[in-house]
């Protein structure tokens with residue numbers, strides 16, 4: 010079978026590769042701590058399981074609105090207001106099957122060949138593959154422990170060109186745990202406004 014050329018642009022997930030390796034070592038009886046796919050180390054709370062069971066038993070199993078049911082969007086808008094002080098209308102909210110799905114959709118609709126996307130390294134591995142799949146060029150700003158794995162506004166400005174479409178900001182960061190301060194984020198926001206740069210905040 011001949012696959013589309015774009016499938017050659019992407020590489021297998023190193024995270025899943027590490028997870029498979031850990032499982033293989035464990036199967037050999039080797040005691041190993043896995044730093045691959047990250048999942049909570051606790052069971053799904055029972056009130057969540059019970060609501061899911063109740064919904065299934067009530068026949069809530071049919072198609073729903075693609076962008077999310079109105080009750081959920083309203084609840085998310087209320088959460089954003091209550092916990093984050095953010096004002097968003099339900100119509101401005103889209104529900105997806107997790108962050109990966111949202112990021113993929115956003116990058117696919119925003120980026121294409123000829124665009125550049127700025128990303129700080131080390132990064133969560135899927136960003137790079139999504140950028141490549143969109144046809145855009147990843148522009149990586151390297152960070153190190155010495156600068157607390159942070160990029161500076163000056164470093165960002167140095168990478169912004171007319172082709173720059175998007176900045177992906179991941180704070181707190183996977184994998185470093187780095188977190189930008191509010192003034193640091195404000196400096197990035199100012200550059201984004203001045204340079205007409207879109208920002209995905211993950």
Ligand SMILES: Cc1ncc(COP(=O)(O)O)c(C=O)c1O
Pocket residue numbers: 047106107108109110133179182183211
């Ligand atoms: C930085 C970052 N963004 C997005 C995701 C994907 O999240 P989800 O499991 O909600 O698709 C992960 C998962 O590890 C992540 O580390």
